[in-house]
Amino acid sequence: MNGQPNRLVAWSATLWPIVVPVAVLAGVVAVVSTGDLALGSVGVTALTNLVMVVGLYTFWGNSGVLSFGHIAFVSVGAYTSALLTIPVTTKAFVLPALPDVLADKETSFLVATVIAAVVAGAFAGVLSISMMRLSGNAAGIASFALLIVVLNITSQWKSVTGGLITLTGIPTDLKLWAAYACAVVVIAAAAIYDRSGSGRRLRASREDYVAAQGIGVKVRRERRIAFTLSGAMMGVAGSMYAHGIGAFGPNDFYMNLTFLILVMLIIGGIGSLLGAMVGAVVVSILEEVLARWEAGQSVASVSIPIPVGFSDLVLSVVLVLILLFRPDGLTGSRELPLPRRKRRSSEASETEPIGEEVR
Amino acid sequence: MTSLQNIITGISVGGLYALYALGLAVIYGVAGIINFAQGYFIVVAAYTALALDGLPAPLAVVGALVAGVTVSVASERAIFRFARGYDPGTLLVLSFAVALALESILTVVFGSDTVSTSFGAGLAAPIHIGSLSIVLIDVVTIMVAAVLLGGLALLLNATPVGSQLRAAAEDFTMARLVGIRSDRIMVVAFAVSGLLAGAAGLLFVARSGTLTPTSGLQPLTVAFVAVVIGGIGSLSGAVLGGFILGATTVALQVLLPDAAVPYRDAILYILVIVSLTFRPQGLLPSTNERSRV
Numbered sequence: 001m002n003g004q005p006n007r008l009v010a011w012s013a014t015l016w017p018i019v020v021p022v023a024v025l026a027g028v029v030a031v032v033s034t035g036d037l038a039l040g041s042v043g044v045t046a047l048t049n050l051v052m053v054v055g056l057y058t059f060w061g062n063s064g065v066l067s068f069g070h071i072a073f074v075s076v077g078a079y080t081s082a083l084l085t086i087p088v089t090t091k092a093f094v095l096p097a098l099p100d101v102l103a104d105k106e107t108s109f110l111v112a113t114v115i116a117a118v119v120a121g122a123f124a125g126v127l128s129i130s131m132m133r134l135s136g137n138a139a140g141i142a143s144f145a146l147l148i149v150v151l152n153i154t155s156q157w158k159s160v161t162g163g164l165i166t167l168t169g170i171p172t173d174l175k176l177w178a179a180y181a182c183a184v185v186v187i188a189a190a191a192i193y194d195r196s197g198s199g200r201r202l203r204a205s206r207e208d209y210v211a212a213q214g215i216g217v218k219v220r221r222e223r224r225i226a227f228t229l230s231g232a233m234m235g236v237a238g239s240m241y242a243h244g245i246g247a248f249g250p251n252d253f254y255m256n257l258t259f260l261i262l263v264m265l266i267i268g269g270i271g272s273l274l275g276a277m278v279g280a281v282v283v284s285i286l287e288e289v290l291a292r293w294e295a296g297q298s299v300a301s302v303s304i305p306i307p308v309g310f311s312d313l314v315l316s317v318v319l320v321l322i323l324l325f326r327p328d329g330l331t332g333s334r335e336l337p338l339p340r341r342k343r344r345s346s347e348a349s350e351t352e353p354i355g356e357e358v359r
Numbered sequence: 360m361t362s363l364q365n366i367i368t369g370i371s372v373g374g375l376y377a378l379y380a381l382g383l384a385v386i387y388g389v390a391g392i393i394n395f396a397q398g399y400f401i402v403v404a405a406y407t408a409l410a411l412d413g414l415p416a417p418l419a420v421v422g423a424l425v426a427g428v429t430v431s432v433a434s435e436r437a438i439f440r441f442a443r444g445y446d447p448g449t450l451l452v453l454s455f456a457v458a459l460a461l462e463s464i465l466t467v468v469f470g471s472d473t474v475s476t477s478f479g480a481g482l483a484a485p486i487h488i489g490s491l492s493i494v495l496i497d498v499v500t501i502m503v504a505a506v507l508l509g510g511l512a513l514l515l516n517a518t519p520v521g522s523q524l525r526a527a528a529e530d531f532t533m534a535r536l537v538g539i540r541s542d543r544i545m546v547v548a549f550a551v552s553g554l555l556a557g558a559a560g561l562l563f564v565a566r567s568g569t570l571t572p573t574s575g576l577q578p579l580t581v582a583f584v585a586v587v588i589g590g591i592g593s594l595s596g597a598v599l600g601g602f603i604l605g606a607t608t609v610a611l612q613v614l615l616p617d618a619a620v621p622y623r624d625a626i627l628y629i630l631v632i633v634s635l636t637f638r639p640q641g642l643l644p645s646t647n648e649r650s651r652v
Contacts, residue, residue: 064448066448066451130632130633130636131632131636133636133639134635134636134639135639136447137393137447137451137587137591138587138591138635138639138640140393140451141583141584141587141631141635142631142632142635142636144580144583145584145628145629145631145632145635146628146632148580148624148625148628149624149625149628149629149632152621152622152623152624152625152628153622153625156621156622156625255573255576259455259459262452262455263456263459266452307467308466308467308471309463309466309467309471310463310467312459312462312463312466313460313463313464313467315459316456316457316459316460316463317460319452319455319456319459320438320453320456320457320460323442323449323452323453323456324438324441324442324453327445327449
């Protein structure tokens with residue numbers, strides 16, 4: 001059999017939907033990097049949000065189970081990373097009551113991010129044991145409860161988190177291309193999970209729970225795996241958030257961010273990794289343009305004066321329109337198809353059509 | 360006598376929570392939407408009461424109730440009507456978008472700062488019965504909750520509209536087939552829910568005295584949790600869930616050692632997750648929510 005060319009086509013079918021968007025993203029980042037300093041920090045924030053959207057997609061998109069609680073893992077990641085990287089001398093000021101174990105530790109961004117991912121992932125893994133027993137609305141509410149629990153603890157545990165006061169002194173050492181590298185690592189992880197046996201079994205259960213169980217898919221187990229992995233991705237995003245801005249408080253990781261990430265995922269298309277990426281980029285650009293108009297600045301020499309708070313209104317109207325007229329998002333919840341002339345009928349199944357009722 | 364006082368506070372908070380939850384449950388029952396916007400219907404009503412503060416109190420009360428009903432019915436006519444028959448996840452996210460829109464409209468109109476009001480400040484006075492001292496607002500809350508719950512029970516069980524509502528909640532398609540006009544019944548459901556939101560908004564602002572566009576979040580969270588604990592789709596379950604949540608909140612506040620009081624909400628919501636883990640269908644599950652294969 002002519003196995004060699006077949007495998008080549010199969011591989012390109014696997015890589016194509018990821019490599020192309022990542023390359024396009026690199027182009028966008030390159031354009032952003034030529035801009036001023038302010039634009040650079042907007043780019044870092046956008047890439048951080050992109051990581052969150054990809055993290056949320058990895059669980060919600062693959063499993064079809066609602067989650068309003070993922071921002072809790074971002075919070076855990078951000079605090080973990082901050083506590084590991086605030087210089088020891090600064091720590092004595094901002095967190096005087098910090099236990100000694102943490103007070104004398106100081107690591108680099110990279111180490112802190114890995115630890116943040118592990119801590120957030122472990123937290124998600126432990127929670128998943130009870131939470132993945134739920135599905136549908138009960139799962140949505142339980143994840144919402146989780147968000148409230150984490151907010152309550154981070155805002156009251158003063159000796160470790162500094163309480164409601166904004167935590168400062170985190171080195172702002174996350175530059176644009178480093179943020180891009182983080183995003184690529186997380187996107188690659190999400191793509192590998194998508195293609196793994198576990199990812200496929202989980203999507204099967206999303207399409208038809210009963211049928212998937214009938215052919216032996218252990219749905220709860222696959223959901224726990226995805227939940228843990230996406231928790232770790234949110235942890236990475238938390239570390240990026242901390243080092244991109246350098247200061248944050250417990251309330252940063254609550255409804256506003258939850259809204260934003262959700263809007264990005266839905267506008268792009270919940271059911272595909274491409275949708276997650278497209279949504280994050282499109283909404284980030286829209287948000288930045290609106291924010292500049294709100295502040296009275298001009299974008300590409302167009303300036304429309306709009307009142308404060310108006311940008312959220314625009315976002316919510318866009319969200320309503322998308323949901324009513326294009327519920328599968330801009331991408332239709334599909335991955336990037338191969339260019340037409342490359343595709344042959346025998347390999348068409350490799351592009352893996354995604355069901356219509358993906359939410 | 361403090362224990363009796365605490366019980367009264369518990370009933371009052373529970374009654375308020377039951378109103379929050381019932382507003383959510385009525386819309387869910389008929390339209391199948393877990394309505395995130397419910398919390399913001401409450402805030403719109405509260406802001407209306409605040410804007411009408413100079414007028415005589417009854418007028419402000421009526422204004423707030425009208426505002427609650429109007430915004431609720433308008434959201435159905437303008438948005439939810441077009442999404443009838445969508446799957447529950449999409450509807451949930453759609454209501455999320457409506458909530459976000461309402462919040463941003465309030466921000467544009469009233470600004471994002473916290474505003475304080477004297478509306479209902481007179482109700483903060485305690486009244487004394489023997490050695491018992493009860494805050495007036497607690498009594499008012501219990502009375503309003505009793506009247507509205509009783510009225511709703513009457514509406515549902517003793518009027519033609521009520522039986523149509525219950526029929527639509529039971530099986531919407533079937534109800535249409537036997538001649539219930541779906542548009543009308545949908546508007547009735549949203550109006551009832553808006554009225555509950557109006558009353559809840561008045562009690563909310565009279566209790567707290569402050570308001571921001573994001574105030575809708577707390578009632579919303581409470582309503583969600585109460586509805587899910589009670590058993591989604593069941594009206595009596597929503598009321599029960601509201602009372603349980605209110606009583607538990609007060610009990611934790613009273614019984615927890617001082618060091619743990621700041622973590623009251625964390626403990627409360629951990630209890631919620633635990634309760635859901637063992638009874639995901641709720642305490643009084645509605646019969647048509649059971650999954651069938």
